[in-house]
Structure formats: structure tokens, C-alpha cells
Amino acid sequence: MKKSGFLFLLLTSVAFASCSDSDDSEKDLAKEIAGQYNGYTVASCAYFSNQVSSNQKLAISSTEINKVNVDYASDSWGTISIPDASVIKSGNEYVITGTGTSVMGMQGNGSKEYVCNLSGKIINGTVDFTFTCPAVMGGLNIAFMQGEIPAETVVPGTYSGYTKADCAYFQDMYADNQKIEIASNGNNTYKVSLISDSWGEFTIEEATVTTEGNLFKLEGAGKTLMGMGGNVSEYACTFSGEIDADKENPTFTFNVPAVMGGLTVTFKPGSAPQV
Incomplete structure (x- = not known):
């Protein structure tokens, strides 16, 4: 190849590279x-x-x-x-x-x-x-x-509200100033605890969560400790609940089949209705 032709190709290559660099630097x-x-x-x-x-x-x-x-x-x-x-x-x-x-x-x-x-x-x-x-x-x-909001962001926390209890012997028995604690176990399960002066202690060690849009549904099984006059017994219980993404209307339910013909304790936010 003649020297003049080689020089032309070299200059063309340098000019092309310069334009390419300029284009990159001007990216918005x-x-x-x-x-x-x-x-x-x-x-x-x-x-x-x-x-x-x-x-x-x-x-x-x-x-x-x-x-x-x-x-x-x-x-x-x-x-x-x-x-x-x-x-x-x-x-x-x-x-x-x-x-x-x-x-x-x-x-x-x-x-x-x-x-x-x-x-x-x-x-x-x-x-x-x-x-x-x-x-x-x-x-x-x-x-x-x-x-989408992950369950780990929404579900854990302290929930304050009231409980309503129903069983074979009574209906609509309310208790104010109730709290539920939910903590992450770190393996996509959650520990749920309710300690109540009215209904004893409920513990669900490994509740699971399913997500439906912005609604988180919990369920699990555990135990409750309750009794009267100092005689406390342990009973099996089941748990279910729903938490909306904004945590405005969480609801939780504990069922204890062996107590008083089947005891259901439902937790909601706010204050108990006056009856």
C-alpha cells in the first residue's frame, strides 16, 4: 500500500474515534x-x-x-x-x-x-x-x-386495639387496650403474640403470609395459656389475620376449640364499641 493511502486510512480512523468519543460524552x-x-x-x-x-x-x-x-x-x-x-x-x-x-x-x-x-x-x-x-x-x-411492597416491610410491628370474644356461653365480650406483637423470624415466617388481661397469652411461633395485591394474609397454629383463679392451662389454638399495606384496618382472629365450647377472640384497631 502506498504511504499516502495508509496515511489517509489512519487519519480517517482517528477522526471516527474522535467523533465516537464526542457522542459518548454528550449522552444525556x-x-x-x-x-x-x-x-x-x-x-x-x-x-x-x-x-x-x-x-x-x-x-x-x-x-x-x-x-x-x-x-x-x-x-x-x-x-x-x-x-x-x-x-x-x-x-x-x-x-x-x-x-x-x-x-x-x-x-x-x-x-x-x-x-x-x-x-x-x-x-x-x-x-x-x-x-x-x-x-x-x-x-x-x-x-x-x-x-410491590414486601411482606417483611409491612407485617412486623405492634398493633393496638380491642378484642371481641365469642363462645358457646356468651357473645360480644369486649376488652380495650389490647396489643399484638408480630416479629419476623427471618425465614418468611412470623411470631405472633397477644398478652391479654382478659384472655391470657396467645403465641403463634411460625405464622405464614400470602400476598394478594396490597393485602397480606396470615395463618398459623400455636398455643394459648389461660385459666381462672390461678389455675392456668395450655390449649391449642389457630390464628388468621389480614393486614392492608397501609396498616389502616388490620384484623386478627384466634380460635381455641377446647375452651368453652369453642372460643373465638377477634382483634381490631381502635376502641371497643359501647354496648
Whole structure:
């Protein structure tokens, strides 16, 4: 090959590589992640932890190269707007950071605007964002996660309410100020405990959970310790329950077949009705 021809090919190759590098450097990361994302939030502050909200939506829109607006509107947490958040990319991970405002109000008071910070990641198309409002309730953190709510996020916790007992000898016997504790065993099962001044102690060591949309159904078998006049006996019992994703209307039922012709103790949130 003549030297002039070789030189031409070499220059052409260098020019092509230069154009390719320029195209890569001008990729707009903002456009790559723009869209609407559906998921759920888990909120914590100085006064509560792990408060779950289902059916949440978050929108990301491109404003300029590698800059996005992030907007989140919620019945639970008001509105959050993060303008011109920066986007960088490392491997398959997008990192989004920025500062904006949150508008929210509580207990009928007028809405107020607060400073809100965003830190988040999008990995393989899945969003995991955290909004932080330092001046709200001692520091409010709202974690937005894309996808369906896992049982491990919703089911564990302390449930306060009342019980209604029914058996062959009486109906609608109520007890207020009752609590059920549910703890994860770490193997997709849960320990359920009810300690009641009225009905003794109920323990379900390994309740299982099935998910139907945003509803979590529990069932299991265990034991109850109950008696009168200091004579406590152990009886077999079964357990069932339902927890909605927002934990607004959980219900639990314990059945003890061998007690008083079949005793059923039903737990609901709130206060017992006046009868």
C-alpha cells in the first residue's frame, strides 16, 4: 500500500474515534431515566418509624443535559419538588442528588414549605430514592421504592386495639387496650403474640403470609395459656389475620376449640364499641 493511502486510512480512523468519543460524552443521562415510577414509601422520624404508604407515584422529567426535575405527590406526605437534580452514572447505576422543597400540613393546620434533600439511585431501571426534611418532626425521611411492597416491610410491628370474644356461653365480650406483637423470624415466617388481661397469652411461633395485591394474609397454629383463679392451662389454638399495606384496618382472629365450647377472640384497631 502506498504511504499516502495508509496515511489517509489512519487519519480517517482517528477522526471516527474522535467523533465516537464526542457522542459518548454528550449522552444525556436525564433523558435515559425520565418517566413515571410506581411504588411505595416507608417513612420514619423522631416520633414513629416504618410508616408504609402504598400506591405512590414519582415523576422524573429532563430539564437539561444530566439535570432532572423530581416530583412526588402523596396523600400521606404532601408534595415534594426537587428542581434540577444532578444525574451521574457509574456502570449500570444512576445517582441522583438535589435540594428542593416539601409542602405539607398536619392536623388541619395550614400547609407549610420546608427544605427537602434528595439522594437516590436507579439500578437496572428500579428506583430507590430517599427524601429528607430536617425541619419536619425531628427529621423526616421518606424512602420511595419501586415495585410491590414486601411482606417483611409491612407485617412486623405492634398493633393496638380491642378484642371481641365469642363462645358457646356468651357473645360480644369486649376488652380495650389490647396489643399484638408480630416479629419476623427471618425465614418468611412470623411470631405472633397477644398478652391479654382478659384472655391470657396467645403465641403463634411460625405464622405464614400470602400476598394478594396490597393485602397480606396470615395463618398459623400455636398455643394459648389461660385459666381462672390461678389455675392456668395450655390449649391449642389457630390464628388468621389480614393486614392492608397501609396498616389502616388490620384484623386478627384466634380460635381455641377446647375452651368453652369453642372460643373465638377477634382483634381490631381502635376502641371497643359501647354496648
